[in-house]
Amino acid sequence: MWSEDSALVQHLTEGMRLSELKAIHADSSHQLIEHLYRLWRSHQLIVKRDWGDDTASPQVLAYSNSLCFIPTDYLQLRSQQAEQSISIATWNVNSIRTRMPLVRSWLAAQQPDIVCLQETKVEDHLYPAYEFNLAGYNVVYCGQKTYNGVAILSRHPMEDVKYGFSNGYDSDNKRLIAATVLGIRILNVYVPQGNSIDSEKFAYKLDFLREFLGELQQNYSNASPLLVVGDYNVAPDERDVFDAEAMKGQVSFHPAELQCLKQLQNWGLHDVYRHFHVEAEKYTWWDFRTRGFERNEGLRIDHIWSTASLLEIAKACEIDQDNRAQPKPSDHAPVIARFITPKV
DNA sequence: ATGGTCGGTGGCCGA
16 A cells, blocks of 8 residues: 555655656656556645746646646655644635636635635626635635625535525625535625715614624534634734724724624634734735825735634634735735544 | 725616
8 A cells, every 4th residue: 555655655745846756766667657647636745836846936736627747746755733623715706717817826825624704796696616726725706796705615515505594694795605515504604895884884883793602502503613714804903003093983893893893702702813812913815095005004804713612722813914916916815724623 | 085996787776
């Protein structure tokens, strides 16, 4: 058995170029290659491509059945750490079709297990599902033309997919999708932005947040492993806004919105990012119009919140600000959390 | 600095 070949396991654990591996296993290179493809396809192997130039920053290739190895590929087994943990990201992409090139390279580099997307802005029959399948992801989605739209990508099977609110609230707007992965219930939500506090849209936002609390209270237990991730469009406290004085009473930082977040916390949700970064003043969104990113004038409004049992097994949570600095970025940066893989 | 820039659309609106 190849998986029991201790020399191979050691080489792959340390990392080695394919050409060297083939030289070592020259007598059975065909079976070796088959085994390596199996490892790659099952996400156990990291494939880095630098075209033999080890001074260049390599591209990490996610498995696709249209890709093949080349001799200079650098192969390494995914670490034990990564094997035993699961990563989940949330990202408001602001149009999945326009963002696809950046999403593609980001998936290959970050290799997240689960990705929750908001503002996909595409109807279901035009959703780029096949491309995500090729990249190794199952995908569920519900979208509409021009506005809103949410999706979940997962390397693991998804169960009990639910579209929208259980009670049928606001079913015309595609802002909520839920699925269960490895026993973890995931709610992916895109909360209305709210425009300004004296607008009807702000009343809608508060209404939506209250309905969302009801969705949790009526359908879920705070004692279960539950994640609520997405674009909340609310910054929880002063650390999460670039100018607390100027933002006071404004949309995304209004006391009525903060009260809604407090109620979610009282129900049993915890801000996973804050669990790891108590002092941090980092943001997940910057306004295109004011060129806010260049001046780091932003808000932390994209969140990964969990129930207590999951917070206990949380390992990390980071904002991928580098992503926002890439060409043609979304106005939001991804947030990624890692948890010890639950036993299922 | 009461503007600015994106994305999707269809002859402006939402963020």
